[in-house]
Amino acid sequence: MSKKLIRIKVVMDRTGLARSTIYKYISQGGFPKPTKLGTRAVAWLESEIEDWIQDTVDRRDEEVT
Structure with a gap:
């Protein structure tokens, strides 16, 4: 498993989600929680x-079959 940390802009690029959507999903328990790097990072x-x-792709594929 990779132990590389990625910041919000990379997460947004990889998932296609907006910042607000990412934090909404976190609060709903449906997205990985971030790791604190400092007071504001x-x-x-x-x-x-x-x-x-x-997992998102797998759920989509299960719905199709």
């Missing part, structure tokens, strides 16, 4: 974001 584990994307 957070980042996500790249592997958790990739897993979330794969």
Whole structure:
């Protein structure tokens, strides 16, 4: 598993989600929580974001069949 941290802009690019949507999904428990880097900086584990994307695709594929 990758231990690389990625910032919000990369998360937005990878998922196609807006910042507000990401934080809404976090508050609803449907998106990985960020890791605090400092008082005003957070980042996500790249592997958790990739897993979330794969889970989203898997759910889509299950709905089709």
